[in-house]
Amino acid sequence: MIEQYNHKLTNSFMLWFDNYLLxxxxxxxxxxxVTLEHYxxxxxxxxxxxxxSPYKQWVIDSSITGAIIPDGVVVGNTPTxxxxxxxxxxxxxxxxxxxxxxxxxxxNENYDVTCDFSVKDFNLYFANETEEDLIVENKYTINSxxxxxxxxxxxxxxxxxxxxxxxxSTIQNKGFAFGGMEETTTTVTATVxxxxxxxxxxxxxxxxxxxxxxxxxIPMSDHPFNEFNDLxxxxxxxxxxxxxxxxxxxxxINDVTTSKLTDRARKSLxxxxxxxxxxxxxxxxxxxxx
Amino acid sequence: xxxxxxxxxEALRKQLPKVVKNDFRKIFKKEFDSLKKEMIxxxxxxxxxxxxxxxxxxxxxxxxxxxxxxxxxxIGFSAGEEPIKPILEMLEKISFKDGxxxxxxxxxxxxxxxxxxxxxxxxxxxxxxxxxxxxxxxGISGLGYLLNKSGRSSRSGVAIQVKNKxxxxxxxxxxxxxxxxxxxxxxxxxLK
Numbered sequence: 062m063i064e065q066y067n068h069k070l071t072n073s074f075m076l077w078f079d080n081y082l083l084x085x086x087x088x089x090x091x092x093x094x095v096t097l098e099h100y101x102x103x104x105x106x107x108x109x110x111x112x113x114s115p116y117k118q119w120v121i122d123s124s125i126t127g128a129i130i131p132d133g134v135v136v137g138n139t140p141t142x143x144x145x146x147x148x149x150x151x152x153x154x155x156x157x158x159x160x161x162x163x164x165x166x167x168x169n170e171n172y173d174v175t176c177d178f179s180v181k182d183f184n185l186y187f188a189n190e191t192e193e194d195l196i197v198e199n200k201y202t203i204n205s206x207x208x209x210x211x212x213x214x215x216x217x218x219x220x221x222x223x224x225x226x227x228x229x230s231t232i233q234n235k236g237f238a239f240g241g242m243e244e245t246t247t248t249v250t251a252t253v254x255x256x257x258x259x260x261x262x263x264x265x266x267x268x269x270x271x272x273x274x275x276x277x278x279i280p281m282s283d284h285p286f287n288e289f290n291d292l293x294x295x296x297x298x299x300x301x302x303x304x305x306x307x308x309x310x311x312x313x314i315n316d317v318t319t320s321k322l323t324d325r326a327r328k329s330l331x332x333x334x335x336x337x338x339x340x341x342x343x344x345x346x347x348x349x350x351x
Numbered sequence: 352x353x354x355x356x357x358x359x360x361e362a363l364r365k366q367l368p369k370v371v372k373n374d375f376r377k378i379f380k381k382e383f384d385s386l387k388k389e390m391i392x393x394x395x396x397x398x399x400x401x402x403x404x405x406x407x408x409x410x411x412x413x414x415x416x417x418x419x420x421x422x423x424x425x426i427g428f429s430a431g432e433e434p435i436k437p438i439l440e441m442l443e444k445i446s447f448k449d450g451x452x453x454x455x456x457x458x459x460x461x462x463x464x465x466x467x468x469x470x471x472x473x474x475x476x477x478x479x480x481x482x483x484x485x486x487x488x489x490g491i492s493g494l495g496y497l498l499n500k501s502g503r504s505s506r507s508g509v510a511i512q513v514k515n516k517x518x519x520x521x522x523x524x525x526x527x528x529x530x531x532x533x534x535x536x537x538x539x540x541x542l543k
Binding site for chain 2: 191192193196197198230231248318319320321322323325326330331338340
């Protein structure tokens with residue numbers, strides 16, 4: 062299937078949300094010299110060995126001032142030090158930013174691999190689950206950003222918290238102007254799960270102020286990730302990318318409402334997490350028949 | 352009027368509005384009260400309103416849950432709560448003001464609440480920043496229902512006994528407050 066409106070909206074919105082949170086909230090933590098340990102992953106190509114960190118979702122956006130975007134890893138016990146941060150590019154390796162790990166084309170499972178990176182304070186996921194599935198029924202690993210209880214690599218692919226889960230719940234078109242222009246209103250719900258109230262309040266506060274923001278419509282072909290969750294072109298800068306697409310005909314945050322799960326309801330949960338909700342009403346004026 | 356002497360025309364122009372002011376007000380009030388009554392009646396007879404008023408033992412007459420459970424338990428209200436009351440109070444407070452003379456007759460303005468005003472006074476029991484009344488129009492997750500179930504005792508009193516699994520995905524949105532407000536805003540504008 063070719064790309065549809067909803068695909069573009071989801072892609073554009075998530076890239077914007079990531080940049081907005083990291084810019085306004087400086088919601089990332091820098092880590093230096095973190096040891097990446099080898100673990101087996103059946104899903105990866107057998108030519109690669111996986112070296113993972115204890116943190117998922119590293120920052121990829123180089124427009125974020127102060128964030129460390131790795132361009133390689135340091136391999137300590139190789140004579141050549143062929144994977145060095147000073148060497149740009151991805152020769153014989155890939156960085157899986159989403160799962161917080163390096164994939165190295167080697168048969169050696171005993172490298173001493175270290176890496177400098179920034180990890181997002183909140184992971185971002187596009188979810189198909191309902192809120193009740195996300196909050197009540199799902200079990201999550203808490204991927205603490207500050208004091209990780211275990212320094213071992215975190216399991217790949219599974220969703221971990223603190224995190225924000227997005228869902229586009231309703232889309233509605235109505236006539237807007239002569240010539241067939243329509244106003245498309247999409248409700249995007251973000252369910253926020255946090256380890257503590259401070260972080261939750263901070264995130265809700267940032268996005269409560271996002272009303273009237275304009276978002277460039279970025280097609281999925283310009284999504285920064287390749288099949289390894291590495292950067293397609295080695296670098297990604299949201300501000301530069303969004304400038305390539307006019308905001309004049311972009312998405313518009315018409316309304317935003319934030320709320321938190323009440324303390325009484327929270328006590329009903331089996332896990333001790335803090336939950337909040339952001340309901341975005343996003344409008345786009347477009348000619349859907351063209 | 353043209354045939355009348357100029358001083359008589361001037362006297363009429365000045366005095367007539369004062370003389371008929373109360374008559375215009377009476378006529379407008381009668382029509383306003385009738386329309387307001389009609390609006391409240393329509394709100395109270397809406398299937399969603401009826402279902403919520405009926406409380407935790409109601410059946411799903413609104414059809415929002417495909418016949419499973421009922422809105423009172425699904426949203427997560429506590430037994431004894433009266434979620435409709437604040438809306439009713441707001442609708443009952445609708446009034447009009449005399450806006451002064453018009454070219455012919457008098458101007459009256461109606462202080463109609465916006466849908467957002469009603470959404471602001473209808474918080475979800477489990478997330479007070481969200482509105483259940485808005486949720487009827489845009490969708491409600493089954494979170495309130497599940498939280499009720501997973502709590503030590505069901506706050507609605509009966510939600511815990513419902514066997515059918517009621518999920519957010521099974522909620523059918525219905526036109527509710529926004530449609531009512533839009534309809535009567537136009538009707539009030541048409542009052543003459």
